[in-house]
Amino acid sequence: MTLSPADRSALSDLVHRYAAYVDDRRFDCAAELFTEEAELRVPDPPAALEPAVSHRGRQAIAAAVGAVAQLIRTEHAMVGEIFDGGSHPGSARGRVACIAHHWNRRSGEGGEIVDVVWHLRYDDDYESMDAGWRISRRALTINAIETRPVRRLLPREPAG
Numbered sequence: 001m002t003l004s005p006a007d008r009s010a011l012s013d014l015v016h017r018y019a020a021y022v023d024d025r026r027f028d029c030a031a032e033l034f035t036e037e038a039e040l041r042v043p044d045p046p047a048a049l050e051p052a053v054s055h056r057g058r059q060a061i062a063a064a065v066g067a068v069a070q071l072i073r074t075e076h077a078m079v080g081e082i083f084d085g086g087s088h089p090g091s092a093r094g095r096v097a098c099i100a101h102h103w104n105r106r107s108g109e110g111g112e113i114v115d116v117v118w119h120l121r122y123d124d125d126y127e128s129m130d131a132g133w134r135i136s137r138r139a140l141t142i143n144a145i146e147t148r149p150v151r152r153l154l155p156r157e158p159a160g
Helices: 005-023 027-032 058-070
Strands: 034-044 048-056 073-085 091-105 113-129 132-149
Touching (some): 005 027, 005 073, 005 091, 005 113, 027 058, 048 058
Parallel strands (some): 034 132
Antiparallel strands (some): 034 048, 073 091, 113 132
């Protein structure tokens, strides 16, 4: 199945909106971008960089992505995306490359701020629904992890 330019644009908006909702701490909104029975598979870094833990359903997905709330701030930069038609009409597949910054204070004396950077990819399945395209399966793979010192960090603005 070939995707129309409108479908490709809608899928791009979907994956960028997911990243913005996570960065804005709008975890329920991020979960609404998934189908009711969706699966999110995530790694368990640093032990496992490939998908190792599964979360099913919007409530579990909201809790899983909500884990970033413990960080000072995050920023997900989408750096590449490819979308193809799926196995049946109204379905699609995608591969999305992302650089995710996770800023936090190291524990201990001094508590310097560090940026833990994940170079990652999402392997996605999508379904077209009445509300638009939704993610039905997302598997997150971390290709590399870097830790960088941070000189200064703008505080995160409250979601709004």
